[in-house]
Amino acid sequence: MQLRNRGELHLLREIRRRFSPVSDAPGSGVLVGIGDDAAVIDSKGKKLLVTTDTMNEGIHFDLDFSSPFHLGFKLVSVNVSDIMAMGGSARYLFLNLSMRENADETFFWELYEGISAAMELYRVELLGGDLTAAVHDTSFTATVIGEGDRIVTRGAASVGDRIYVTQPTGDSACGLELLKRLTPESREAVRRERFIAGRPGRQESGGQRDLEILVHSSATIVSWKRTEPLLARHLMPVARDPVPLLPYASAMIDVSDGLFIDLSRICDESGVGARVYRDRVPLSDALHYAAEVMELDPFVLAASGGEDYELLFTAPAGSVPGAFCVGEVTAGERVVVDGDGREMPLRGEGYQHFGPA
């Protein structure tokens, strides 16, 4: 059977089943093994977190959309996000860069500038890795090691806890939809933009003009200012600092594959159900605006679009500053409740490698 018919989740589950007895052995120094955002190793009482993620050309990125600068920044961000989703802080970075031999050297150095920008933002240090040729596909892997005091896994949500998300989701998926529809000129303008993402005192980019997208084959102008947050979130996502949430969070994950699929993972690991109120799922103004122009359902993007890298967590009832409550943890099924009180099954759909198309 071909991998495309198997599904990534099936394979990962199998791997976990086959290897878990070793990983969970007492005295091995392993506090959290396969199956969470990062592994946790006990090193003389210090908790080390380790995560690694690969980005492949044609699968995770399109060089027509993303500049090497964007990719370098995103590569670091998505790995740092996994450390933060465990409640940790990132410290050390390792890079494996596979590039075509005919790639231009400027590609390499622009990639490095993006990596450097992220390293500075997250204060991580590059400690090693390798640089190799690839025949066809550009491929980047980063490994990040972090430290944590209180580790927040996916598996500790309790019935009665509330479900929170740090910021509206769907922006990244909406940004990708925009990119797909941009005219070549506008796309190239976006590609050249270095979104100085998520920094305090972020500058408005003065030079960027409004963008032109194609809707039903006709060109439509969309506001740069209103779509820029969506493009920035897709091209240069910023990992959320979990520190303000640590006094509250019982279980946590970063939204990499989609709000609902990642919530399903918390439910799977914690052995609980969930009730999400559709009207409480936060949607950004930018998402509303761009989804309307493109005639897309903003809620579908928010619930199923991936790569926002917001933190999704559960916490005992009570207000959590700086987060949106979208529902509660239950002992029952996973459901979405609409404005009229009707319940529908919450489907953990999202991007799956090797999944049937």
Next chain:
Amino acid sequence: MQLRNRGELHLLREIRRRFSPVSDAPGSGVLVGIGDDAAVIDSKGKKLLVTTDTMNEGIHFDLDFSSPFHLGFKLVSVNVSDIMAMGGSARYLFLNLSMRENADETFFWELYEGISAAMELYRVELLGGDLTAAVHDTSFTATVIGEGDRIVTRGAASVGDRIYVTQPTGDSACGLELLKRLTPESREAVRRERFIAGRPGRQESGGQRDLEILVHSSATIVSWKRTEPLLARHLMPVARDPVPLLPYASAMIDVSDGLFIDLSRICDESGVGARVYRDRVPLSDALHYAAEVMELDPFVLAASGGEDYELLFTAPAGSVPGAFCVGEVTAGERVVVDGDGREMPLRGEGYQHFGPA
């Protein structure tokens, strides 16, 4: 300028230069940063070693030569070898596997069996990673975390030290040359062989018949028994345990790119010269046999062939059990001395990614 004209070493040197100020900052917890076999992190007095390496289809391996079982085993071995080359012992494994969507599921599970065989041999535990689709190129990255007490870097060789290698080199490169010349039937027979490499009580494989290779377009029979160690070393190399050497070694590296290029790295990092006696470079009987059949120079294979994963180290004068002395560390140039006492420059040539062809 295209990367192919730049050379991996130039790029790595530049990366190291640009990032080294951060990595070497005191108090950062970094004992060894970029530029050795593995990074070393100080974690509450415990020394953690981290290394990561990628293997790309068409660059590092050919699926016509290697089975998924071989590749899985080798992927773990080459990373464990980097930990051992620092004097450490491997503990934890992280895997990033990128495979084509039309790959057969058996490919995936055979890969895992090879990985498992190596995990068992080295007693490492799988703690995480990811599994992603790739458009064209199968690509594997492993990250291994180990522990060490006495760390042996590349940078501590002293003038007057002797230069040692644990076993003859060149076998892996010679094995690759054999593979290239095998007839399709013999190649497939080798591909199916699961070399139970490096284990005590290794079984003679009973079923394997002698192999057929092409020399000057005519078929020649080579002995399976005499070539099997070469094929095993190329397809399923075993990392050498450094523990017996730790009382002696001053500087150490594993021979991944070639004996001379890896010796040059010790010289670069230690700021020393080297004198290697050509007649003392050990050559295996198998290498002599197969090189003669293929009309290749066995010394060139031993000096410049990569992927043996033997340990190359320096130690103060005096005998070191279980290792071959090939020369000495000097304050002068890097030279090879032939049987007549003539000196020639020691060229650190070996495989370099993005190097001019």
